[in-house]
Amino acid sequence: xxxxxxxxxxxxxxxxxxxxxxxxxxxxxxxxxxxxxxxxxxxxxxxxxxxxxxxxxxxxxxxxxxxxxxxxxxxxxxxxxxxxxxxxxxxxxxxxxxxxxxxxxxxxxxxxxxxxxxxxxxxx
Numbered sequence: 072x073x074x075x076x077x078x079x080x081x082x083x084x085x086x087x088x089x090x091x092x093x094x095x096x097x098x099x100x101x102x103x104x105x106x107x108x109x110x111x112x113x114x115x116x117x118x119x120x121x122x123x124x125x126x127x128x129x130x131x132x133x134x135x136x137x138x139x140x141x142x143x144x145x146x147x148x149x150x151x152x153x154x155x156x157x158x159x160x161x162x163x164x165x166x167x168x169x170x171x172x173x174x175x176x177x178x179x180x181x182x183x184x185x186x187x188x189x190x191x192x193x194x195x
Contacts, residue, residue, distance in 0.1 A: 122178050122195050123170050129161040130168075137167065137187075145169035145181040148192050152179065165190040 126132065133141055141157050151174035160168040165182035172178055182190035 123155070123180070126156065126158070127161060130158045133157045133159070133167060140187045141167045141169050141181075141183045144183050144187065144189050145171055148181050148189060149173055149179055164193070 132138075138157055142154055145154060145157070146152065149171050152171040153174075155170040155172060155178075157167065157169045160166060160182065164180075166185035167183045169181040169183070170178070171181060178195040180193045180195065182193065184190050
């Protein structure tokens with residue numbers, strides 16, 4: 072009887088680890104099997120880049136001093152706003168862009184040139 076119980080516990084643990092690993096992998100890759108036909112909002116991960124979409128391959132996230140400078144300018148120009156991401160700008164508006172949401176949820180992009188001077192704020 073002890074062997075049967077030990078085998079059952081081992082199988083349950085292995086199954087739990089396997090299903091948990093699959094769930095984590097599916098969530099990370101966005102390939103989960105969850106679907107909805109009720110028109111509900113997309114998962115939070117999908118909304119995170121909205122309305123700009125995911126990180127583009129021709130734009131690079133900023134780091135270090137560049138990130139700090141562009142973030143400071145963006146927060147100054149959009150008081151109370153929330154930074155979504157800060158990156159290079161491949162569309163030619165400026166050298167850098169900060170995707171943000173205003174305190175009311177309105178999406179905006181703050182553009183900064185290569186000398187770290189403010190260029191413009193564009194509402195989406």
